Amino acid sequence: MSKTKPNRSARDIALSLLSRREHTAAELSDKLRRRGIPSTEITDVIERLTETGIIDNERAARIIIRGELRKRPVGRMRLLSKLSQRRVPSAVIRRCFDEMDESWEHEQCIRAIDSWFRKNTRSGRWKDALARHLRSRGFVWECIRDTLGSAKTGEGMDAENIEDDDK
Numbered sequence: 001m002s003k004t005k006p007n008r009s010a011r012d013i014a015l016s017l018l019s020r021r022e023h024t025a026a027e028l029s030d031k032l033r034r035r036g037i038p039s040t041e042i043t044d045v046i047e048r049l050t051e052t053g054i055i056d057n058e059r060a061a062r063i064i065i066r067g068e069l070r071k072r073p074v075g076r077m078r079l080l081s082k083l084s085q086r087r088v089p090s091a092v093i094r095r096c097f098d099e100m101d102e103s104w105e106h107e108q109c110i111r112a113i114d115s116w117f118r119k120n121t122r123s124g125r126w127k128d129a130l131a132r133h134l135r136s137r138g139f140v141w142e143c144i145r146d147t148l149g150s151a152k153t154g155e156g157m158d159a160e161n162i163e164d165d166d167k
Helices: 010-020 025-034 039-051 057-071 076-085 090-099 104-119 126-136 141-152
Strands: none
Touching: 010 025, 010 039, 025 039, 057 076, 057 090, 076 090, 104 126, 104 141, 126 141
């Protein structure tokens, strides 16, 4: 049994899906295909909605990025993964990252470190645990190293949080 009502057009279904949240062209195409809409009709609807600006992959990517950054601090790799899951074209992803302030990832890393210290105590191999936590949040090693290095020198966050316990 088909999920679509016989009198609903591909355009109506697409607009209904878009009324709930932003979709990339590829996401919308997949959803229409799963509803049994013929490929030629999907292509026509996606093209028309893209031409009119109703579907906009860059706008969708920016919304995804804002939503992820609002939820909790994440790094470039986590955002890249989320954008790829939502089928944002790689050229669009590059443009979005290029538009972002260069310090955004460093600031997100500082937020993640602050959050980690509120929930964890420094004992044993806490630096390794913190680095693993940051890596799991999608921060690249260079950003982790630079952020922890600037924290040691007192830039950007409370330096006493990161100072060596070995002294």
